[in-house]
Amino acid sequence: MRTVSVDGGIADHPLSPPTGPLAARTRGLRKTYGPTVAVDHVDLDVPEGAVLGMLGPNGSGKTTTIRMLLGLVRPTAGEATLLGHAMPDEAGHALPDVGALVEGPGFHPFLSGRDNLLRLAAAEPRLGGGDIPGAVDDALERVGLTAAARRRYRGYSLGMKQRLGLAAALLVPRRMVVLDEPTNGLDPAGTREIRSIIAELHASGVTVLVSSHLLAEVEATCTHVAVLHAGTVVAQGELAELLETGNPGLVVSTPDTTAAMEALRGGRIPSRLVPEGVRADLTAATAPEVVACLVRAGVPVHEARRARTGLEDLFARLTQGETNGEDRPERDGLSDVVETDGEDT
Amino acid sequence: MTTQVLAGTGSRAPHAPTVRLLRAELHWIFHRPRTLVVLGLLAVLPVIVGVALTLADSPGPPGDGPGGEGGGSLLASAAGNALVLPVGTLAMTLALLLPLAAAMAGADALAGESAHGTLRGWLLAPVSRGKLLLVKAFGVATVAATAAFTMALTGMLTGLVINGGGTLFTLSGTTLSFPAAIGKVAVAAAWVSLQLWAVGAVALAISAWTEHPMLVVASVLAGIVLFSVLGLLDALSWLHPVLLNDSWQIALADVLRDPMPLDTLGEGALRAACYLAIGLSVAYARLTTKDG
Amino acid sequence: MNPKRKAVSIAAAGTALGVAGLAAIAVPAGAGEAPELPPVSAESLVESVLRADAPALSGTVEVDNDLGLPAVPGVPALDLESARVYSDGEGRSRLALEDGASEHTIVLDGNTLWNYDSATNTVTRSPVDRAHGERPLGPEGERMADPTRLAAEFLRTVRESSTVTVDGTARVADRAVYELVLTPKPAERTLLREVRVAVDSESRLPLRLSVHTNGTTEPALRIGFSDIDFGAQPAELFRFTPPEGATVEQEQQPQREDHMRDEVAGDVVGEGWDAVFVGQLPAGLLDRQAPGERGENVRGLLGQVGTPVSGEFGSGHAITTKVGTALVTDDGRVAFGAVPQQVLTEALGTR
Incomplete structure (x- = not known):
């Protein structure tokens, strides 16, 4: 059975809607900045446990869609649901179980990588006060930054910065991880590491939403794919079937x-x-x-x-x-x- | 349509303890080299002023009669008086340096964080935007109060070292006991802190609108200069009571009078509270509605 | 409610609160409603003022002057704006004059008048001879043996030239007051329109004096309490110990005012509102160094601030303000009063 839907076709052409629970869902999502329409009619389904690759050229609305899904941006119209909670109004319920790396890593240059993570960990609802240092060290180890943990972020290479961003998303065991262009600036080895981390997350049942403008990356890591073009989803479904x-x-x-x-x-x-x-x-x-x-x-x-x-x-x-x-x-x-x-x- | 949606986890959203956030904010603020440099310079300033006054060794004459008001002429009374030095340097720096320090803290708090993309980290944790503002306001308030009280402390110590413990007397000629003198200087520092909080709140409001910290500092600087100019125009005397810095240069001298007249200090405090309310409200409105 | 809209309304409420607060600061408190007080006659009001003892109090006296004094180059304008006043009701008092960021503190501790200037850290101490009654803030009441008789006498004298009325009530320093008004009779040749004295309805202490001139609505001079509290004051306010490092100067009697009396001799010509003081300046005063930085003599200064006049009396310079006129002749005679210039020239001519 096919699970491919195209361009809002779910309502018009009830082809074969995804079965099973959804980790994230948007309906009729629209965002305008003044006269500019950034995203329009985005109906996105992220099945639970899937690794969904959001594929689209730069400017196709991937990041805006992710920001609305995470409650950072309030949609002009439409609705977004994350882990069963309406975004952005119920962000407090959904986000503790969601790790995210959006729009590149954002850290303070004068703090060490570890101090930056400690600062973020302090805000994590799922972390008890005593668990913070351990969680930070685990996350650093997971992305291979243990050796550089106490160096200032200012001195990090682009790849290290990206990995620190990933570590921030992995501070707490998540139900869902959202990665916006995670391999930006990474060398091939770094890209492979990201892929293996995504594979690990997938194996442990975590839903992953990863955006990319690189097709190969999506082909290599994803079970599902959604293609965005000019602010709308033009195709989405299981990777294997979309390939055919x-x-x-x-x-x-x-x-x-x-x-x-x-x-x-x-x-x-x-x-x-x-x-x-x-x-x-x-x-x-x-x-x-x-x-x-x-x-x-x-x-x-x-x-x-x-x-x-x-x-x-x-x-x-x-x-x-x-x-x-x-x-x-x-x-x-x-x-x-x-x-x-x-x-x- | 058979799409199921994952059920939520509970009715009350989990959240990190506020104290933990405040501690993390302070850690961040006091590990920022720029903040430390500014606070350090402000702390050294009373020492420099005290030494300079002693070397100049001119206990008078007063300024050019009435009208030569302000920290400058208050400092004319600071030589030989351990009590006037801390309050006088506070009055002097309240004209520009201290507000700039508060503006800088406010600029870093939101605009600076946005520029680094770090505000997103806490929003995604998640920290609600109201609580984010609370934490940020607390951080700015701490910087401002630290600046004021550090200056008061180093000023007091400098005055005592240079002039001796018997020279704690007021502008009214009353010699104060050591605790009473501490109390007066603390009142001055607290009043200055409140004024700086007002500046910081306005800076936070501007900070919530932009991603450029320097724009915030420049706006506050421009505002202070504008208010000072407006304050000099007698034709606008009806406007003067609403200018935040209207009483900055005269109110602190009142702390040094005995008994302490409270009307100017009280009006200044009320005015600062109004600016504080407006600044925080605008910052809150912007922060809760803007895209993160 | 939509959380966004809720946040905006909270913020709007906060902003409104702040703006309202600022408006409250900016808008002066206003005189408020005239209080309802039992009617009182001018006689009994004056009598009660004379009978009243100055109680222990603290307050702020403000001076608004719109006298129209000519600006003297190089000399700071007379702009005492406010002074804080403390009295223990028993002859001890304290006066604090703010002068920019410095302060003049004047303490009368019963026997000694201390005058401290914080800008120069200088103390001047002057012994006070109580018998001579040199008491800047002392109660007036003690000298009045019989207030009733005194009041009657006072009113009789005043009514020869003035109309004395109680013109309703008002609020001064947040206290209910009677307004006692002295208006010159039509025959009086004066620049003044009326003098108003606000008398506290309870303590019968005069709280405000205002002098109004012809042709203006705002008083030319108003001196009065902007706030006042009656009640015992801390005793340490009426003691003074020179601070460490201060210069202490001892001033001997006689007081400065006596010098003036010795030097300017003269008489009062006329009665009532158009009374004029006519006298002779001390010899050589006109050629002395004038105060200020220009290094001119007094005669040169007069030439700058006064207008030249001449008449039967000779020639000289007149200085005109809203409340009075002064005339200094070139040969050193002087006349002044709350009158137009013509009255002065007449007065000078009669001598």
């Missing part, structure tokens, strides 16, 4: 691509050249029909396999959908996905 979504196609390996293209055009099957051969669109024909068409025309077929669209393709199509590709004339990426979504399976 998109324009289904059949990639055919053949030495004679010209003949293959001609044959498919004759069979009224949209197609294009790809490095491996020819890619036939499966919206108008089924795979056996494509192969049959080629065989009838005498085109040698070495191999035919279902094209794995890839989130990258999806992401690229969704976010750059304004420019028409040759395989989806007079339709933008959005409606394209809606249709394939309905036809598939």
